[in-house]
Amino acid sequence: MRDIRYSDVVEAVAALCMKANTELPDDVRNKLTQAMAEEDSPSAKEVLRQLLENADLSMETKLPLCQDCGLAVYYVEVGDDCRVAGGNLRDAINEGTRKGYGDGYLRKSACDPLTRANTGDGTPAIIHFDLVPGDKLKIAYMAKGGGAENMSRVTMLAPAQGWEGIKKFVVNRVAEAGPNPCPPTVIGVGIGGTFEHAAKIAKRGLLRKLDDTHPDPRVAAMEKELEDALNALGIGPMGLGGKTTVLGVKITLEPCHLASLPLAVNVQCHSQRHEEVEL
Amino acid sequence: MAEYKLNTPLTDADIEQLKAGDVVFLSGTIYSARDAAHKKLFELLDAGKKLPFDLEGSSIYYVGPSPAPPGRPIGSAGPTTSYRMDTYAPRLHSLGMKASIGKGKRNDEVKAAMKEHKGVYFGATGGAGALLSNSIVESTVIAFDELGPEAIRAMKVKDFPLLVINDCHGGELYVKPRLDTAE
Numbered sequence: 167m168r169d170i171r172y173s174d175v176v177e178a179v180a181a182l183c184m185k186a187n188t189e190l191p192d193d194v195r196n197k198l199t200q201a202m203a204e205e206d207s208p209s210a211k212e213v214l215r216q217l218l219e220n221a222d223l224s225m226e227t228k229l230p231l232c233q234d235c236g237l238a239v240y241y242v243e244v245g246d247d248c249r250v251a252g253g254n255l256r257d258a259i260n261e262g263t264r265k266g267y268g269d270g271y272l273r274k275s276a277c278d279p280l281t282r283a284n285t286g287d288g289t290p291a292i293i294h295f296d297l298v299p300g301d302k303l304k305i306a307y308m309a310k311g312g313g314a315e316n317m318s319r320v321t322m323l324a325p326a327q328g329w330e331g332i333k334k335f336v337v338n339r340v341a342e343a344g345p346n347p348c349p350p351t352v353i354g355v356g357i358g359g360t361f362e363h364a365a366k367i368a369k370r371g372l373l374r375k376l377d378d379t380h381p382d383p384r385v386a387a388m389e390k391e392l393e394d395a396l397n398a399l400g401i402g403p404m405g406l407g408g409k410t411t412v413l414g415v416k417i418t419l420e421p422c423h424l425a426s427l428p429l430a431v432n433v434q435c436h437s438q439r440h441e442e443v444e445l
Numbered sequence: 446m447a448e449y450k451l452n453t454p455l456t457d458a459d460i461e462q463l464k465a466g467d468v469v470f471l472s473g474t475i476y477s478a479r480d481a482a483h484k485k486l487f488e489l490l491d492a493g494k495k496l497p498f499d500l501e502g503s504s505i506y507y508v509g510p511s512p513a514p515p516g517r518p519i520g521s522a523g524p525t526t527s528y529r530m531d532t533y534a535p536r537l538h539s540l541g542m543k544a545s546i547g548k549g550k551r552n553d554e555v556k557a558a559m560k561e562h563k564g565v566y567f568g569a570t571g572g573a574g575a576l577l578s579n580s581i582v583e584s585t586v587i588a589f590d591e592l593g594p595e596a597i598r599a600m601k602v603k604d605f606p607l608l609v610i611n612d613c614h615g616g617e618l619y620v621k622p623r624l625d626t627a628e
Contacts, residue, residue: 209608216570216573216576217573219576220573220574223576224575228514229511229514229517229575230511230521230574230575231521231575232523233510233520233523271512271520272511273510273512273521274593274594275509275594284593284594284595286593313525313526313548313549313571338624340622344550344622345548345549345550345568346548348571398623399623399624400620400622400623401620401622404548404568404570404571405550405619405620406608406619407620435571435572437572
């Protein structure tokens with residue numbers, strides 16, 4: 167059994183939060199640059215230009231890319247041959263979040279759902295644990311902003327609705343969301359599992375690189391088909407019209423119940439901030 | 446599409462010339478308020494009390510900035526999604542608010558109020574909070590400090606870059622999604 171120090175987890179998590187909120191990943195930057203070249207409309211080009219300038223400025227000044235530094239969401243893979251020494255893993259992640267959001271001057275957006283009182287330190291983080299073989303601890307962090315999250319939905323389709331029903335639901339969702347979630351967005355789609363699992367895998371898909379190709383050719387083809395359908399909506403950057411409504415579609419497909427076809431659409435803004443670390 | 450440099454407080458004449466799609470560089474003082482602050486403003490209005498700032502000619506920015514790091518007046522400060530304030534905007538327009546600044550769609554009630562009371566809805570680029578903060582030269586919390594990022598701030602802006610999304614003549618800049626071609 168390998169020991170990982172509690173303090174190492176705290177430091178690593180704090181660094182993840184600060185880096186993700188100030189350094190736009192290269193794959194996102196490349197997509198925005200490519201989109202700017204492909205757009206004809208001056209307003210679409212101008213929005214994309216501002217986003218790239220914003221990314222440069224954020225890198226230089228360490229001001230967060232967006233004032234909404236999100237709820238801190240983690241997908242954690244715990245090797246069954248390692249453990250955290252000197253404390254509890256959940257506590258370490260929350261402490262790292264507190265430190266990262268504090269030291270990085272990130273906005274703390276966690277609040278009571280009814281009184282709306284801010285918890286003051288960006289915690290509790292949303293943490294999804296998974297137990298995997300090995301002795302490593304992998305922590306993936308995502309800054310999930312509220313505006314795009316509000317445009318997300320889970321639905322339980324009838325199996326007969328199939329792929330056509332799925333496509334229709336996703337296209338309608340993105341059309342209805344329009345300019346609200348800060349397009350061009352990244353769309354995480356979870357198909358299968360159960361009610362809650364569909365949402366969890368939809369969001370997990372957002373951790374993938376924008377320029378990757380799904381290893382299953384069937385899913386890769388579905389992603390392409392959906393991406394083309396969504397871009398055909400013409401919503402464009404910030405809803406001002408254009409060819410780029412989405413930067414990517416990431417589908418995760420898992421087996422489900424005979425009676426069900428769970429579907430989750432998790433919308434992510436163009437500021438697709440995520441980072442991961444292995445300890 | 447025209448380009449204007451405007452100063453706060455805004456007047457009816459300022460608003461009437463604007464058309465959806467125009468670019469406006471706004472200077473002067475704007476007030477930050479989002480969900481929680483609007484709720485508190487309405488509690489004051491309902492109780493017949495004085496608001497922390499003068500609504501006449503005012504511009505309200507839907508923003509909850511990130512904390513100011515040392516040496517800067519404010520942290521990142523881009524717009525939040527405006528529809529959550531749709532329930533509040535018509536009454537504020539009727540009491541003198543001239544402009545709201547945010548991102549995303551407004552409902553029919555807000556659009557009607559802008560027509561009736563000569564108001565405008567500006568869009569700022571969402572997710573460009575670091576860049577937009579460069580146009581904010583001063584920021585002071587003037588009410589509801591306990592709300593943290595949601596407190597009301599008087600923000601002094603210089604050439605704050607805005608797009609007219611909804612004008613007071615019924616014009617709108619946002620495109621309608623082409624659902625027919627997508628399906």
